Amino acid sequence: MNIDVFTLFPDWFHWFRGQRHVRNALALGHRLETVDLRATTPLSAGQVDDTPYGGGAGMVIRVDVVEAALAARWGEDAVAGRGRRRVIALAPGGRQLDEALVQELAAEEELALLCGRYEGFDERVHDQLATDVVSIGPYVLAGGELAAMVVCDAVLRKLPGALGHVDSALEESFSAALGGAPEYPHYTRPASWRGHEVPEILRSGDHGRVREWRAEQSRRRLR
Numbered sequence: 001m002n003i004d005v006f007t008l009f010p011d012w013f014h015w016f017r018g019q020r021h022v023r024n025a026l027a028l029g030h031r032l033e034t035v036d037l038r039a040t041t042p043l044s045a046g047q048v049d050d051t052p053y054g055g056g057a058g059m060v061i062r063v064d065v066v067e068a069a070l071a072a073r074w075g076e077d078a079v080a081g082r083g084r085r086r087v088i089a090l091a092p093g094g095r096q097l098d099e100a101l102v103q104e105l106a107a108e109e110e111l112a113l114l115c116g117r118y119e120g121f122d123e124r125v126h127d128q129l130a131t132d133v134v135s136i137g138p139y140v141l142a143g144g145e146l147a148a149m150v151v152c153d154a155v156l157r158k159l160p161g162a163l164g165h166v167d168s169a170l171e172e173s174f175s176a177a178l179g180g181a182p183e184y185p186h187y188t189r190p191a192s193w194r195g196h197e198v199p200e201i202l203r204s205g206d207h208g209r210v211r212e213w214r215a216e217q218s219r220r221r222l223r
Protein backbone atom coordinates (compact mmCIF):
# COMPACT_ATOMS: atom_id res chain seq x y z
CA MET A 1 0.00 0.00 0.00
CA ASN A 2 1.16 3.54 -0.78
CA ILE A 3 0.04 6.30 1.57
CA ASP A 4 0.77 9.97 0.90
CA VAL A 5 -0.04 12.46 3.65
CA PHE A 6 -0.49 16.05 2.47
CA THR A 7 0.20 18.37 5.40
CA LEU A 8 1.64 21.70 6.50
CA PHE A 9 3.52 19.84 9.25
CA PRO A 10 5.43 16.92 7.71
CA ASP A 11 7.76 16.78 10.74
CA TRP A 12 4.94 15.44 12.87
CA PHE A 13 5.18 12.13 11.00
CA HIS A 14 8.87 11.44 11.71
CA TRP A 15 8.05 9.98 15.10
CA PHE A 16 5.08 8.07 13.74
CA ARG A 17 7.11 6.44 10.99
CA GLY A 18 9.53 5.13 13.62
CA GLN A 19 6.89 3.17 15.55
CA ARG A 20 7.24 -0.56 15.35
CA HIS A 21 4.17 -1.65 13.41
CA VAL A 22 4.70 1.25 10.99
CA ARG A 23 8.36 0.28 10.56
CA ASN A 24 7.27 -3.32 10.02
CA ALA A 25 4.84 -2.24 7.31
CA LEU A 26 7.50 -0.11 5.62
CA ALA A 27 10.00 -2.97 5.78
CA LEU A 28 7.43 -5.14 3.98
CA GLY A 29 7.45 -2.68 1.07
CA HIS A 30 4.51 -0.46 2.00
CA ARG A 31 5.08 3.30 1.75
CA LEU A 32 4.08 6.18 4.00
CA GLU A 33 5.30 9.55 2.77
CA THR A 34 4.53 13.15 3.56
CA VAL A 35 4.00 15.95 1.08
CA ASP A 36 4.41 19.53 2.29
CA LEU A 37 1.46 21.57 1.04
CA ARG A 38 3.63 24.69 1.18
CA ALA A 39 6.30 23.28 -1.16
CA THR A 40 4.20 23.58 -4.31
CA THR A 41 1.92 26.50 -3.48
CA PRO A 42 1.28 28.70 -6.51
CA LEU A 43 1.07 31.75 -4.19
CA SER A 44 3.99 33.91 -3.15
CA ALA A 45 5.84 33.69 0.16
CA GLY A 46 4.59 30.19 0.88
CA GLN A 47 1.00 31.32 1.34
CA VAL A 48 -1.49 28.43 1.59
CA ASP A 49 -4.59 29.95 3.17
CA ASP A 50 -6.85 32.94 2.89
CA THR A 51 -9.65 34.75 4.70
CA PRO A 52 -13.14 33.23 4.44
CA TYR A 53 -15.68 34.66 2.01
CA GLY A 54 -18.60 35.94 4.04
CA GLY A 55 -16.32 36.99 6.88
CA GLY A 56 -15.65 35.33 10.20
CA ALA A 57 -12.67 34.20 12.21
CA GLY A 58 -9.79 32.06 11.01
CA MET A 59 -8.20 31.18 7.72
CA VAL A 60 -9.17 28.60 5.13
CA ILE A 61 -6.76 26.42 3.13
CA ARG A 62 -7.13 27.26 -0.54
CA VAL A 63 -8.34 24.76 -3.12
CA ASP A 64 -5.69 25.84 -5.67
CA VAL A 65 -2.94 25.09 -3.11
CA VAL A 66 -4.22 21.56 -2.54
CA GLU A 67 -4.73 21.10 -6.28
CA ALA A 68 -1.11 22.07 -6.97
CA ALA A 69 0.23 19.66 -4.34
CA LEU A 70 -1.83 16.73 -5.66
CA ALA A 71 -0.96 17.47 -9.29
CA ALA A 72 2.76 17.73 -8.51
CA ARG A 73 2.69 14.46 -6.57
CA TRP A 74 0.70 12.51 -9.11
CA GLY A 75 2.06 14.09 -12.28
CA GLU A 76 -1.48 14.59 -13.56
CA ASP A 77 -4.47 16.86 -13.14
CA ALA A 78 -5.77 16.62 -9.56
CA VAL A 79 -9.47 16.29 -10.47
CA ALA A 80 -8.71 13.54 -13.00
CA GLY A 81 -6.30 11.89 -10.55
CA ARG A 82 -8.87 11.38 -7.81
CA GLY A 83 -10.62 8.87 -10.01
CA ARG A 84 -7.60 6.60 -9.67
CA ARG A 85 -7.14 6.54 -5.90
CA ARG A 86 -8.89 7.14 -2.59
CA VAL A 87 -8.36 10.76 -1.50
CA ILE A 88 -9.38 11.35 2.08
CA ALA A 89 -9.81 14.81 3.55
CA LEU A 90 -9.68 14.74 7.35
CA ALA A 91 -12.31 17.00 8.90
CA PRO A 92 -14.45 16.87 12.05
CA GLY A 93 -17.70 16.87 10.05
CA GLY A 94 -16.82 13.85 7.89
CA ARG A 95 -17.90 10.20 7.98
CA GLN A 96 -16.86 8.81 11.31
CA LEU A 97 -14.02 6.29 11.13
CA ASP A 98 -15.06 2.81 12.23
CA GLU A 99 -13.80 -0.72 11.74
CA ALA A 100 -15.75 -1.18 8.49
CA LEU A 101 -14.15 1.92 6.97
CA VAL A 102 -10.69 0.85 8.21
CA GLN A 103 -11.14 -2.54 6.47
CA GLU A 104 -12.26 -0.78 3.33
CA LEU A 105 -9.23 1.52 3.33
CA ALA A 106 -6.82 -1.32 4.12
CA ALA A 107 -7.91 -2.99 0.87
CA GLU A 108 -6.86 0.04 -1.21
CA GLU A 109 -3.59 0.12 -3.17
CA GLU A 110 -3.13 3.82 -2.64
CA LEU A 111 -4.40 6.44 -0.20
CA ALA A 112 -3.92 10.20 -0.14
CA LEU A 113 -4.70 11.83 3.22
CA LEU A 114 -5.31 15.58 3.27
CA CYS A 115 -4.69 17.27 6.62
CA GLY A 116 -6.55 20.53 7.22
CA ARG A 117 -5.47 23.31 9.58
CA TYR A 118 -7.00 26.55 10.82
CA GLU A 119 -10.69 26.57 9.77
CA GLY A 120 -10.03 23.62 7.47
CA PHE A 121 -10.22 23.35 3.69
CA ASP A 122 -12.18 25.36 1.17
CA GLU A 123 -15.30 23.20 0.66
CA ARG A 124 -14.29 22.59 -2.97
CA VAL A 125 -11.41 20.44 -1.68
CA HIS A 126 -14.01 18.11 -0.14
CA ASP A 127 -16.33 18.25 -3.13
CA GLN A 128 -13.95 18.18 -6.09
CA LEU A 129 -10.56 16.84 -4.96
CA ALA A 130 -11.39 14.31 -2.23
CA THR A 131 -13.28 11.04 -2.62
CA ASP A 132 -14.11 10.88 1.12
CA VAL A 133 -14.25 13.22 4.10
CA VAL A 134 -13.39 11.35 7.29
CA SER A 135 -13.60 12.32 10.95
CA ILE A 136 -12.01 10.40 13.81
CA GLY A 137 -14.69 11.59 16.22
CA PRO A 138 -17.13 14.35 17.10
CA TYR A 139 -14.60 16.83 18.47
CA VAL A 140 -12.36 19.44 16.88
CA LEU A 141 -8.59 18.96 16.73
CA ALA A 142 -6.15 21.72 15.84
CA GLY A 143 -5.59 20.00 12.51
CA GLY A 144 -5.92 16.77 10.59
CA GLU A 145 -2.41 15.43 11.34
CA LEU A 146 -3.34 13.39 14.40
CA ALA A 147 -6.47 12.18 12.62
CA ALA A 148 -4.32 11.06 9.66
CA MET A 149 -2.05 9.16 12.07
CA VAL A 150 -5.09 7.45 13.57
CA VAL A 151 -6.22 6.38 10.10
CA CYS A 152 -2.69 5.18 9.19
CA ASP A 153 -2.31 3.34 12.49
CA ALA A 154 -5.61 1.52 12.14
CA VAL A 155 -5.04 0.71 8.45
CA LEU A 156 -1.37 -0.32 8.62
CA ARG A 157 -1.91 -2.79 11.44
CA LYS A 158 -4.41 -4.61 9.19
CA LEU A 159 -1.74 -5.32 6.58
CA PRO A 160 -0.43 -8.87 6.73
CA GLY A 161 2.89 -8.98 8.62
CA ALA A 162 2.64 -5.51 10.20
CA LEU A 163 1.78 -6.95 13.60
CA GLY A 164 4.17 -9.36 15.26
CA HIS A 165 1.39 -11.84 15.91
CA VAL A 166 -0.93 -12.80 13.05
CA ASP A 167 -3.68 -13.81 15.47
CA SER A 168 -3.81 -10.45 17.20
CA ALA A 169 -5.63 -8.78 14.31
CA LEU A 170 -7.93 -11.75 13.67
CA GLU A 171 -9.74 -11.94 16.98
CA GLU A 172 -9.79 -8.35 18.10
CA SER A 173 -12.52 -5.87 18.85
CA PHE A 174 -15.10 -5.46 16.04
CA SER A 175 -13.55 -8.27 13.96
CA ALA A 176 -15.68 -10.76 12.04
CA ALA A 177 -14.35 -13.49 14.34
CA LEU A 178 -16.15 -11.79 17.24
CA GLY A 179 -19.27 -10.98 15.22
CA GLY A 180 -18.36 -7.28 15.22
CA ALA A 181 -18.46 -7.10 19.03
CA PRO A 182 -15.80 -5.53 21.27
CA GLU A 183 -13.06 -7.88 22.40
CA TYR A 184 -13.30 -9.97 25.60
CA PRO A 185 -11.28 -8.95 28.69
CA HIS A 186 -7.63 -9.99 28.99
CA TYR A 187 -5.72 -10.92 32.14
CA THR A 188 -2.13 -11.83 32.92
CA ARG A 189 -0.07 -12.47 36.08
CA PRO A 190 -0.42 -11.97 38.99
CA ALA A 191 -3.49 -14.22 39.35
CA SER A 192 -4.50 -12.29 42.44
CA TRP A 193 -3.96 -8.56 42.87
CA ARG A 194 -5.26 -6.64 45.88
CA GLY A 195 -7.96 -9.28 46.27
CA HIS A 196 -9.05 -9.04 42.62
CA GLU A 197 -8.81 -12.47 41.08
CA VAL A 198 -8.38 -13.57 37.47
CA PRO A 199 -11.54 -15.54 36.49
CA GLU A 200 -11.07 -19.20 37.36
CA ILE A 201 -12.10 -20.39 33.88
CA LEU A 202 -9.06 -18.70 32.33
CA ARG A 203 -6.77 -20.67 34.61
CA SER A 204 -8.62 -23.95 34.13
CA GLY A 205 -6.72 -25.04 31.01
CA ASP A 206 -10.07 -26.02 29.47
CA HIS A 207 -9.81 -24.39 26.02
CA GLY A 208 -13.44 -25.08 25.12
CA ARG A 209 -14.75 -23.34 28.24
CA VAL A 210 -12.29 -20.47 27.74
CA ARG A 211 -13.59 -19.99 24.18
CA GLU A 212 -17.23 -20.00 25.33
CA TRP A 213 -16.48 -17.60 28.21
CA ARG A 214 -14.68 -15.17 25.90
CA ALA A 215 -17.47 -15.25 23.31
CA GLU A 216 -20.04 -14.53 26.04
CA GLN A 217 -17.97 -11.67 27.50
CA SER A 218 -17.57 -10.20 24.06
CA ARG A 219 -21.36 -10.38 23.42
CA ARG A 220 -22.04 -8.74 26.79
CA ARG A 221 -19.92 -5.76 25.83
CA LEU A 222 -22.20 -5.16 22.85
CA ARG A 223 -25.14 -4.39 25.14
Ligand code: ADE
Pocket: 090, 091, 092, 116, 134, 135, 136, 137, 138, 139, 140, 141, 142, 143, 144, 147
Ligand atom coordinates in the same frame (compact mmCIF):
# COMPACT_ATOMS: atom_id res chain seq x y z
N1 ADE B 1 -9.54 17.86 11.98
C1 ADE B 1 -9.93 18.52 13.08
N2 ADE B 1 -10.69 17.75 13.87
C2 ADE B 1 -10.81 16.54 13.25
C3 ADE B 1 -11.47 15.34 13.56
N3 ADE B 1 -12.20 15.17 14.67
N4 ADE B 1 -11.36 14.31 12.69
C4 ADE B 1 -10.64 14.46 11.55
N5 ADE B 1 -10.00 15.58 11.21
C5 ADE B 1 -10.07 16.61 12.05
